Amino acid sequence: MYLWNTDQWKFAKGNSIQTDFYITNCAASDFNRNGKLDLLVQGKNLTNDNGENIIAWYIGDHVSLTFEEYLPPSYGQVIIMDADGDLYPDLFGQIQISNETYSRVFWINKEGKFSLETALDINPNEKLFVKHSNAFADISGDWLIY
Numbered sequence: 001m002y003l004w005n006t007d008q009w010k011f012a013k014g015n016s017i018q019t020d021f022y023i024t025n026c027a028a029s030d031f032n033r034n035g036k037l038d039l040l041v042q043g044k045n046l047t048n049d050n051g052e053n054i055i056a057w058y059i060g061d062h063v064s065l066t067f068e069e070y071l072p073p074s075y076g077q078v079i080i081m082d083a084d085g086d087l088y089p090d091l092f093g094q095i096q097i098s099n100e101t102y103s104r105v106f107w108i109n110k111e112g113k114f115s116l117e118t119a120l121d122i123n124p125n126e127k128l129f130v131k132h133s134n135a136f137a138d139i140s141g142d143w144l145i146y
Contacts, residue, residue, distance in 0.1 A: 004037065006062055015064040021045055021054045025077050028060075029089040032112035036060045038068075040091075042077055051075055052096065055107075057114075071107055071114050084108060092119065 003014035021043035031038045039058040052073040058065040071091075078093035083106045091107035091114070104119040 001065070003060065003062060003064070017041065017058060017065055017067070019043060019056065021056075024053065027080055029080055031057060031089055031109060032059060033088060036062055039065055040078075040080070042074075053077060055091075072116055075102060078107070086110075088112075 001014050001016050002011040004010075005012040017039075019041065022045075023041055023043045025042040027040045027042075028037045029040065030036065031040070037060045039060060041056045041058065042053045043056075045052070045054065052075060054073055055071040055078065057068045057071060059068045060066075072095065074091075074093040075096045076094055078091040080089050081092055082088065083090040083092060086109075088109040088111065090109050092104070093107070094102050094104050095116070097103050106117045106119055107114045108117050
């Protein structure tokens with residue numbers, strides 16, 4: 001894994017992370033707002049793929065990544081967004097409540113600690129698309145995303 005080295009102003013080889021699950025997605029963001037990129041790693045259980053995505057959060061320090069915690073698992077991959085306007089990256093996704101019931105939730109980030117909050121469920125029995133994509137575009141060139 002390569003990490004950004006601010007002293008050398010380039011990517012440098014960092015430590016590798018070891019997981020006990022199959023990694024399906026990684027997303028970098030400054031989740032604890034300390035000015036250093038952290039890593040959100042999502043994956044599937046190696047022995048029992050029940051559809052849930054494991055979510056592991058690693059804190060970065062420009063040199064290495066240190067495991068912080070497992071977040072409550074999602075059904076499908078989560079989307080990183082600022083749901084409550086506090087400039088901390090939150091997550092949006094879906095969790096499985098029972099065999100056929102799902103709930104759309106936010107993982108709200110309060111100063112580096114995540115808590116689950118239910119989003120408005122229009123139809124709780126409808127699953128979100130497991131394969132999804134999103135993008136941000138800077139239309140005006142001012143480097144701000146609205």
